[in-house]
Amino acid sequence: xxxxxxxxxxxxxxxxxxxxxxxxxxxxxxxxxxxxxxxxxxxxxxxxxxxxxxxxxxxxxxxxxxxxxxxxxxxxxxxxxxxxxxxxxxxxxxxxxxxxxxxxxxxxxxxxxxxxxxxxxxxxxxxxxxxxxxxxxxxxxxxxxxxxxxxxxxxxxxxxxxxxxxxxxxxxxxxxxxxxxxxxxxxxxxxxxxxxxxxxxxxxxxxxxxxxxxxxxxxxxxxxxxxxxxxxxxxxxxxxxxxxxxxxxxxxxxxxxxxxxxxxxxxxxxxxxxxxxxxxxxxxxxxxxxxxxxxxxxxxxxxxxxxxxxxxxxxxxxxxxxxxxxxxxxxxxxxxxxxxxxxxxxxxxxxxxxxxxxxxxxxxxxxxxxxxxxxxxxxxxxxxxxxxxxxxxxxxxxxxxxxxxxxxxxxxxxxxxxxxxxxxxxxxxxxx
Numbered sequence: 001x002x003x004x005x006x007x008x009x010x011x012x013x014x015x016x017x018x019x020x021x022x023x024x025x026x027x028x029x030x031x032x033x034x035x036x037x038x039x040x041x042x043x044x045x046x047x048x049x050x051x052x053x054x055x056x057x058x059x060x061x062x063x064x065x066x067x068x069x070x071x072x073x074x075x076x077x078x079x080x081x082x083x084x085x086x087x088x089x090x091x092x093x094x095x096x097x098x099x100x101x102x103x104x105x106x107x108x109x110x111x112x113x114x115x116x117x118x119x120x121x122x123x124x125x126x127x128x129x130x131x132x133x134x135x136x137x138x139x140x141x142x143x144x145x146x147x148x149x150x151x152x153x154x155x156x157x158x159x160x161x162x163x164x165x166x167x168x169x170x171x172x173x174x175x176x177x178x179x180x181x182x183x184x185x186x187x188x189x190x191x192x193x194x195x196x197x198x199x200x201x202x203x204x205x206x207x208x209x210x211x212x213x214x215x216x217x218x219x220x221x222x223x224x225x226x227x228x229x230x231x232x233x234x235x236x237x238x239x240x241x242x243x244x245x246x247x248x249x250x251x252x253x254x255x256x257x258x259x260x261x262x263x264x265x266x267x268x269x270x271x272x273x274x275x276x277x278x279x280x281x282x283x284x285x286x287x288x289x290x291x292x293x294x295x296x297x298x299x300x301x302x303x304x305x306x307x308x309x310x311x312x313x314x315x316x317x318x319x320x321x322x323x324x325x326x327x328x329x330x331x332x333x334x335x336x337x338x339x340x341x342x343x344x345x346x347x348x349x350x351x352x353x354x355x356x357x358x359x360x361x362x363x364x365x366x367x368x369x370x371x372x373x374x375x376x377x378x379x380x381x382x383x384x385x386x387x388x389x390x391x392x393x394x395x396x397x398x399x400x401x402x403x404x405x406x407x408x409x410x411x412x413x414x415x416x417x418x419x420x421x422x423x424x425x426x427x428x429x430x431x432x
Contacts, residue, residue, distance in 0.1 A: 029116035044100035112194035158337030169341035172387035232267035
């Protein structure tokens with residue numbers, strides 16, 4: 001706060017919209033020794049360096065690097081080899097190599113300097129989305145899907161509140177497609193750190209596989225230890241295990257890798273085919289019952305020390321199993337929105353069929369959609385599924401390519417595709 005003027009409180013100093021570049025080691029928010037170790041390890045790995053190379057890799061400002069450079073010279077840890085323009089070229093002395101070797105045995109991380117866990121926690125909380133939605137804007141976000149207004153009206157309140165969501169219903173009705181498109185309701189970006197520091201340990205967060213970096217003209221003064229990204233959307237399926245929800249220690253580098261829910265902060269984590277994971281539903285629900293309620297998670301370092309991280313993400317559970325068979329009442333209460341994605345009606349099925357054929361520019365014999373509905377029913381399908389039109393199209397296309405002729409949605413081709421798509425019951429038993 002600024003000092004009071006004439007007995008009145010002066011307004012607060014306006015804070016910048018994002019973390020600005022620190023020009024002093026003390027302003028980095030992490031131990032000075034950790035920053036020194038990063039520079040020593042870089043020199044140990046590369047043999048020599050200049051300030052520009054350190055800046056590009058470690059994402060530290062030139063004033064910070066110059067301060068440490070002069071400190072290392074005074075300590076006789078490095079020696080100057082010459083000049084590259086206005087920049088120094090330098091390498092480690094024998095004393096510097098000895099110290100770097102010792103530090104390298106503790107940790108081999110050579111990359112962007114981390115930010116403090118406290119700064120990470122504060123900015124993630126600040127970046128919780130404020131979503132304004134209407135039925136029309138939500139329909140626009142899902143414009144490439146055929147969804148009835150009733151379903152949109154169930155989804156809307158949950159998405160506005162950034163609450164966790166339980167999508168359930170029969171297989172093939174679009175639950176995963178809906179979940180993957182939720183990200184479209186966000187029209188902003190978030191900052192993701194390359195890594196965070198916790199009690200002297202480094203935990204990597206930014207993952208180029210799941211974080212899509214974007215450029216912004218407003219980031220000239222942004223602390224380069226942060227990356228501006230689209231809000232993340234991570235999908236995990238049957239491969240989800242208990243280990244994926246905890247820190248993973250890379251044995252070769254002694255660096256911790258953040259779990260999927262930490263990487264998904266300020267975005268969406270989709271648990272697809274919930275109930276069919278390596279991790280049992282009860283284990284997952286017990287692990288997350290507190291994070292879903294309190295919006296914080298607790299992770300454990302190799303030393304056994306626990307620390308708190310934000311749990312500011314939308315978790316979308318998608319399943320074709322009965323929710324009551326997967327979770328108890330206490331857990332379901334913490335997932336405030338449960339949306340049933342029902343089997344499609346004949347009218348919606350025909351709309352989906354028309355869209356699929358138009359999208360792939362497939363000529364159709366008149367009445368093909370109705371004929372496909374009849375063939376699905378006669379082949380044992382108890383309900384119409386939203387996936388049938390595109391799945392049958394893919395089979396018709398494969399048949400046409402195999403026989404070297406144009407793709408056409410005719411009744412004869414539908415018969416062949418349906419015959420391949422649906423299993424014939426009782427055939428194996430009769431053959432035996």
